[in-house]
Amino acid sequence: MTSIVDETEGAEVRSLFLAGPFLGLLDPETGEMPEQERAPFDLLIKHFESQGVSVHNAHRREAWGAALMQPEECTRLDQEEIRRADVLVALPGSPASPGTHIEVGWASAFGKPIVLLLERDRDYTFLVRGLHTVATVEYVMYADVAEALPAVDRAVRRAVARRRAAGDGG
Template sequence: MTTTAPRGGTPDSAFHGVSSVFLGGPFMGLVDSESGRMPDRDCQPFTVLIEHFERQGLHVYNAHRREAWGAEVMPPDQCTALDQEEIEKADVFVAIPGIPPSPGTHIEMGWASAFGKPIVLLLEEGRDEDYGFLVRGLRAVATVEYVRCTDIATALPEVDAAIRRALERLRTAA
């Protein structure tokens, strides 16, 4: 997935009743062994999303930023417990599942589903077959919206619309 610079303009107003989002995606598999951090090209989709959500007044939980893009990795027991806690606190869960699949992100998707969180998954356009059946079928057991895109920055309006649809579906079901 590529990322271009976000377009200017006024961001959408905050989502009703939503104050936080957990943003997940591939992490440790992207950390460069020589530099000890994720390459800028791999950080960029997360940075674009974090900045987008924060411009809307949302608190963003994100392990990538929290752990300095790989430079300050927490021990497994600590980061696992913290990720689960932050997913439980978050109002919405947004993730890039990854190709190849990110095992950690898939666990986080399971937690978000178990906690009954509205979920938005960002999938690479034209690559549905590269995602596991449980990713593609998660909406059968959870409130999930999918955004298929090739560029995160140009898909931000679609991401916002997907969050609103997921929230509406959750509210309607309640």
């Protein structure tokens, strides 16, 4: 397995924030994310943690919908975790996930490197597609998240190395 820890490039990643659609994916009957919606996040969390990376993720923290936090609490926690993370990895959603877009905005404002996973043959907002013009962003196009993991690792290394080379570790 390729590691996203690569000290030779100055791109060691100790922690990341994994963002993506949440409330809009909850099953109205159970209040929880169905397994098919949960799967890409669970896969990414396990992938990064297997490499020793600390992953902050609201989906898991809030038990996939079973233990939703109040807005005043989860908003503050998400922002703090993004501020502390080395990089933000996000599935921005198509249609757009408003919460995820706010998290991507925070990461951009904090000068954090960002990796955006964009599903092939989906439409994304202009600001997602143009974010690389104002922030350190790597895009990974995918059809299957599992098959894209090596590309995700490369994108994380490149984004973190580019941000650190610019003289700001985030």
